[in-house]
Amino acid sequence: MSAVEFRPRKIRTVAVVSAVFLVVVFTIVGLLLGDTPTGVIFRTSDQVAMIILGVLLACGVLLLTRPRVRADESGVEVRNVVTAHRFEWSEVLHVSFPDGASWARLELPDDEYVSIMAVQAVDREHAVAAVRALRELHKAATR
Template identity: 60%
Template sequence: MSELVIRPRKVRRVAPVLAVALVAVFVVVGVLLGNTPTGAYFRVADQIAMAGIGVALAAAALMFTRPRLRADAEGVEVRNIVVTHRFPWALVREVNFPDGSAWARLELPDDEYVSVMAIQSTDSRHAVDAMRKLRAMHAEYTQ
């Protein structure tokens, strides 16, 4: 095997739609803030801030499209939402997907583990295929 790259599927389809919806809702709310019969006075800055909150929430939703796993002969790189880790195969004790877990994980020495958000249970068949390929690489490079 050369290089294996795995990314989640469903979240990469859902997150952009959610991001657009968040921006749209907060822009509409921001526009409607100027005409409230409550007696409260909202300025243009408040309306812009409401749209800005929508953009910030959309950016947060798009962060869920970042997870990726990249494995090669030297080791495995796990990029989750914020942090990226690189492990040589010698440190990876096991690749597993615990029952009821949302994503796979790499078992490391001293009872530590790293979640692999790129392999998600919601991806069903894609996750099964990804686990088979990753376990095959683990078996090949940890001999």
């Protein structure tokens, strides 16, 4: 089996739509800040800050699109929201997807594990295909 790569599907769609929504809402709020009947005076810098806040929040939401898992005959690379790890197959005991878990994980020695956020339960058949492919690569490499 050759190299495989998987990314989450549904969360990517939700994150992109949410990010666009945040930018639009914060831009509208920022532009409307100048005309308030409350007596508070908002300056242009306040309006710009509101728009920038929307962009920053959108960037934070877009971090949810970052997870990815790549695997080949030699090992597996797991990139989650903030961290990335590379493991040789000899370091991995199992590829599992525990009941009730949100995502798959690599079982490591000494009761350690690394979550694979790219393989999410909400993606159903895509997640099943990903776990099967990872298990096949693991099995082939550890024979």
